[in-house]
Amino acid sequence: MSVQETRQQILRAALKLFSERGFMGATTREIADEAGVAEVTLFRHFLSKDYLFEETLKGYSFLPELQEVLAKIQGMDYEEGMNVIALSFFEALKKRRDIIRIIQSEVYRYPEKIHLAYHEMIDGLIKALSGHLRGLQKKGLLRDFDPYNGARAFMGMIFSLFNMQEILLRSKYRKEDENTLIAAFVNIFIRGTIA
Amino acid sequence: MSVQETRQQILRAALKLFSERGFMGATTREIADEAGVAEVTLFRHFLSKDYLFEETLKGYSFLPELQEVLAKIQGMDYEEGMNVIALSFFEALKKRRDIIRIIQSEVYRYPEKIHLAYHEMIDGLIKALSGHLRGLQKKGLLRDFDPYNGARAFMGMIFSLFNMQEILLRSKYRKEDENTLIAAFVNIFIRGTIA
């Protein structure tokens, strides 16, 4: 196993355990075990538990999915496009569940670093969605409203669903409910913003 | 200071420190100091730190505000009523910021207890708002949609705003923005659901 692989193993284990037990609740011993390395190896790769935590926060932007989705919705009508965006956003959130859980749980620990990680994830999305809505407005498809506020409303509905299902109540729900809810959200938003 | 007062002091201090530093980050020593009592007094009132935590979670339902608001919006038109509901909900969330922060941070600790506290806060609200929307539907004021989904959409937008501003980025925003956003959310929702 190369140095980089070992490092990644440790980061993966840290992500998992920090998310399951919180920063203080996860011991360096457990993280090392989970990663399949000796505890001392962890400390050879990362100066301290704090430093390991900071490294764990890096590199979770939504950019890959974002670009993919923006391409995909070209040529779709408004409702269809927003549906795709909603579902992709929801899936992207799920994929990053562990890191989001950590962000929400440990805000008080390193406010700046956490804020950074948060903005890194979200800002681009809001901007992109606002831009998309603004474009549709210019085409006369949407009524007059602030696209930034619209984007916040749209993402807020979906984020709350994610937060309730995946962060607070892991598992106590059915997939069908989830899709029904998202469809309903999109429907309300469409009707609320169409020209 | 009576026994009950001392107990309340400790609970208040615990709420504050658990929310600021997390369950494990807050020491019983600090909580006692914050409450202005000796550490041993804390343990005379609460068997253990765990037990203190559980007690801290109790009694934060939204019922008082809920009843107040339901009375207040009688006779208002749809948009006006929803505006009042949105603002009240947002204020109610802010008022419970500490406990909500704890709930979000410590879900993994006592899933059942946390879920209980969560449902105690939210379920009544969803039910009440659904009921309100259903009533308006029956009067023919709103189009046909599932009021439960509508309630989730509405509360989701506002909760996300709260979550972003008060939990993640405490303070880095202006009150005007907040009101503008809420008004925009309500507006989109109104137009998306009206007959």
Add this chain to the structure above:
DNA sequence: ATGTAATGTAAGTGCTTACTTACTATGTCA
């Protein structure tokens, strides 16, 4: 005034845990 319930002071116990040190083992490349 005195007994009782609540609190404080002070010291300590035992466990956990981040992090270290010293030495050994293994694999890779010259």
Add this chain to the structure above:
DNA sequence: TGACATAGTAAGTAAGCACTTACATTACAT
């Protein structure tokens, strides 16, 4: 083969922290 980088084993250190114990103090009710 041997030098070097990387990882493992094992033992330990020092600090923090929940919780306890023993005893002194205060306040209030009868």
